[in-house]
Amino acid sequence: MLDEIQKLALETIQINKQALIFLPSRASAEKTAEDLSHLTSLSQPDLEHAILKVVSSPTKQCRRLSHCIKKGIAFHHSGLTNDQKDIIETAFREGKIKIICCTPTLAAGVSTPAFRVLIKSLKRFNDRWGQDWIPVLEYLQMVGRAGRPEFEKFGEAIVIAKNEAEKEEIYEKYICGVPEDIYSKLAAEPTLRTYLLSLIASGIIRDNNSMHEFFSKTFWAHQYQDLPKLQTIINKMLTMLKDWEFITLTNSVSNNSEFTPASKLNQPKEQQMRATLLGKRTSELYLDPLTAKHLLDNLNNFTNNKKNFSLLQMISHTLEMRPLLRVKAKEQDYIQEQLVKNYDSLLKEEPSAYDLDYDDFINSIKTALFFSEWIEEKDEDYLLEKYNIRPGEVKVKLDLAEWLLYASEELSKIKNNNHAIKEIHKLRLRLQYGVKEELLALLKLKGIGRIRARKLYLNNLKDIGDIKTVDLTTLSQILGKALAEDVKQQVGEDVPKQISSKKRLGQMSLGKY
DNA sequence: GGCAGTTCTATATAGACAGCATGTC
DNA sequence: CTATATAGAACTGCC
Numbered sequence: 001m002l003d004e005i006q007k008l009a010l011e012t013i014q015i016n017k018q019a020l021i022f023l024p025s026r027a028s029a030e031k032t033a034e035d036l037s038h039l040t041s042l043s044q045p046d047l048e049h050a051i052l053k054v055v056s057s058p059t060k061q062c063r064r065l066s067h068c069i070k071k072g073i074a075f076h077h078s079g080l081t082n083d084q085k086d087i088i089e090t091a092f093r094e095g096k097i098k099i100i101c102c103t104p105t106l107a108a109g110v111s112t113p114a115f116r117v118l119i120k121s122l123k124r125f126n127d128r129w130g131q132d133w134i135p136v137l138e139y140l141q142m143v144g145r146a147g148r149p150e151f152e153k154f155g156e157a158i159v160i161a162k163n164e165a166e167k168e169e170i171y172e173k174y175i176c177g178v179p180e181d182i183y184s185k186l187a188a189e190p191t192l193r194t195y196l197l198s199l200i201a202s203g204i205i206r207d208n209n210s211m212h213e214f215f216s217k218t219f220w221a222h223q224y225q226d227l228p229k230l231q232t233i234i235n236k237m238l239t240m241l242k243d244w245e246f247i248t249l250t251n252s253v254s255n256n257s258e259f260t261p262a263s264k265l266n267q268p269k270e271q272q273m274r275a276t277l278l279g280k281r282t283s284e285l286y287l288d289p290l291t292a293k294h295l296l297d298n299l300n301n302f303t304n305n306k307k308n309f310s311l312l313q314m315i316s317h318t319l320e321m322r323p324l325l326r327v328k329a330k331e332q333d334y335i336q337e338q339l340v341k342n343y344d345s346l347l348k349e350e351p352s353a354y355d356l357d358y359d360d361f362i363n364s365i366k367t368a369l370f371f372s373e374w375i376e377e378k379d380e381d382y383l384l385e386k387y388n389i390r391p392g393e394v395k396v397k398l399d400l401a402e403w404l405l406y407a408s409e410e411l412s413k414i415k416n417n418n419h420a421i422k423e424i425h426k427l428r429l430r431l432q433y434g435v436k437e438e439l440l441a442l443l444k445l446k447g448i449g450r451i452r453a454r455k456l457y458l459n460n461l462k463d464i465g466d467i468k469t470v471d472l473t474t475l476s477q478i479l480g481k482a483l484a485e486d487v488k489q490q491v492g493e494d495v496p497k498q499i500s501s502k503k504r505l506g507q508m509s510l511g512k513y
Numbered sequence: 514g515g516c517a518g519t520t521c522t523a524t525a526t527a528g529a530c531a532g533c534a535t536g537t538c
Numbered sequence: 539c540t541a542t543a544t545a546g547a548a549c550t551g552c553c
Contacts, residue, residue: 025526027544056538078528104527123541125526130540196533286531320531328524388525396529406532433521433537449537 002039004160008118009036013072013098017115021101022142026077026126030061032120033068033075033101042072044096047087054083055391056451057379064392069097076102079390107141117146117157122170133444137179167173168295184220190288190319193237201275201283238273244293246279248272267370280413285407291318295408298347302420306428308344312371315404317348317364321397323362325387326372339365371401377450401431438462445484445490455479 002010005021012019012329023029048070052058061079068074074088074097085105089112099424106112119142126132142202147155159174161167185191199205205214213232215221221230241247250272253275275283282292298314316322327335339350342365351357380391389397405428412420426437433443441463442453456462459478461470468491475484 025543027525028542031544053538105529108528121542125541127526128540131526131542132539138527284532288531326525330523400531403532410532446536451538 005032005118005120006036006039008116008158008444009099010039010118013040013042014228017078018092018095018097019099019116020106020112020114020119020142020145021099021120022107023101023103023120026075026079026103028120029075029077030064033073033099034064035073035265036099036101037068037073037456040071040073040098042098044070044072044091046097047091050087054081054087055380057381059381059384059391061384065366072096072098074099074100074227076106076458077392078103078105078396079392081391081395084392097207104138104142107138107145111145113145113155115146115152115155116154117142119143119157119159121160121418122174133173135180136174137182140179158360181223184218184223186218186220187223189233189237190290192233193241193290194283194286194288196234196237197241197246197275197279197289200241202271207275211273241279241289244289245276245368246282246289246292248274248276250274278411281410281414285410287407288319291320291404292407292411294318295404295411296415299408299415299420300413300416301347302417303421305344305417306347306431307342307345308375308423309342309368309372310347311405311408311424311427312401313342313345313364314347315401315408316367316371317361318404320404321364321400322360324360325389327362327365327366328388331366335362335366335369337370367397370397371431374398374434375427377435377454398431398434402428405431405499442467445487447486452479452483464491468493 009019021029023031048066051069052062055062062084064074065080065084067089069091076085076088079132080088085095087098089110092100092112092114098114100106100114122134122139124134143157143160146157158172161170182400184428187377195452196205199211204278205211215230215234221227238247238249242249251508266406273364278292278296279341280291282289282458287295295314297311302310316324339362343350347404347408351361355361364386370383370389373383373386374394380387380394383389383394384391407413409421409424412418412424429440430437432451433450435443435453439450439453439457442448442456442461444464445467448456455478456467459474461467461475461478467475467487472484472488475488478484479487
């Protein structure tokens with residue numbers, strides 16, 4: 001039996017228009033798309049192929065998407081790679097795809113208007129309260145996708161209610177509702193301490209006076225009526241930044257009170273705030289000071305007997321890496337086993353099992369294991385099966401890892417930790433390409449990535465020297481003629497002119513088709 | 514035994530922004 | 539204001 005969403009979707013196709021269907025989770029987006037795809041007779045075989053080849057080994061998610069898309073239906077959420085998202089958005093604009101089942105990704109990103117917007121539910125899971133109403137602002141963003149001004153005079157947005165009571169509630173809350181106030185992001189402590197440090201580093205805040213002047217002007221202070229409390233939080237953070245050696249506080253007035261009354265804020269005080277070298281660099285790197293401190297502490301223990309796993313666990317156990325890969329009930333034993341195996345690699349002691357942080361710690365082990373497997377050349381399909389991480393998320397996590405390791409490398413430079421600098425640098429390269437160490441030499445060549453490098457290595461071509469000495473015919477068999485010639489040129493071997501110009505032609509046509 | 518259909522249970526739950534400098538299949 | 543949908547396992551009944 002068809003449900004309301006399905007009826008509306010099929011009817012949209014029938015009148016030769018397009019629809020976006022917003023769903024509250026990625027799983028429902030996929031399932032809704034899959035179910036619909038069984039109900040249409042559209043056909044887009046070329047898209048099916050395009051979706052599959054964006055990763056080296058298509059995952060079950062890629063296959064599912066390709067099956068939907070060949071029937072003119074797509075799902076769209078953060079688990080997809082950017083390439084896949086682009087293909088879908090373009091095909092939708094071209095009218096090849098009729099329905100996109102999506103999460104709110106599509107409400108915020110590039111403009112993708114549709115004649116009709118269907119909203120399955122205005123509730124979504126929320127960490128604090130479980131199932132809860134989404135903000136009115138978000139509702140407006142979704143609804144705003146209905147109607148394409150260049151083609152239609154109007155658009156339709158339809159919200160599904162479970163019953164009469166909910167219908168009333170939705171009407172009151174959303175149709176008649178007003179968007180909630182935008183709350184200042186500064187209110188979150190990580191943002192506040194990051195800002196505070198950067199303001200001190202840039203010299204905008206140099207003492208209590210300029211600090212008060214700045215914060216009283218922000219939207220945050222405006223909303224945050226309780227100034228004494230605000231002052232308390234800021235003071236707490238200043239002390240933290242000082243203890244962590246990101247700033248220095250010099251003052252002639254005694255500083256033993258953390259609860260400076262607001263009334264004293266306006267009095268010019270002699271307390272001077274200056275960022276240290278470490279503080280400046282932390283700020284330039286856009287690091288949360290808490291994370292910077294965590295990295296510094298860990299790196300301090302990064303001695304010769306430590307491994308890549310040490311660094312990977314270090315960056316996995318940060319706020320920035322959240323949400324971490326979650327350890328499932330069935331995996332507990334395996335993860336514990338791996339933890340024991342890598343116990344000596346830890347740069348910080350394992351927290352107590354009663355520690356609030358323990359879950360995060362265990363999850364950081366799983367996350368670190370995922371990174372470890374990536375640099376052991378495991379492909380996307382394997383990673384999705386074993387770690388339940390989708391291609392789009394893999395990309396995001398790797399980017400984060402890259403950034404945090406870059407930051408770690410920079411911090412190590414300030415600390416003159418040469419061992420760490422060397423190891424981190426190598427690890428960054430491996431993460432970037434997803435390769436074992438033995439392939440690093442080959443990756444210096446343009447046009448050679450994890451797949452081709454591995455292929456060369458298997459053919460006993462293990463470094464630049466091997467590439468130089470091997471004959472062109474053999475190399476061509478491995479890489480294809482055009483690339484083989486290009487690579488030969490890169491290592492300084494002469495390739496006959498006429499052949500090399502032929503190569504360019506060949507390359508162009510390759511790129512085109 | 515082997516399947517189709519059913520019920521039970523475990524699992525997950527939206528998204529994206531930071532540095533830096535270009536290029537994989 | 540602590541729910542729900544989904545996937546997959548386990549189970550059932552039937553041939």
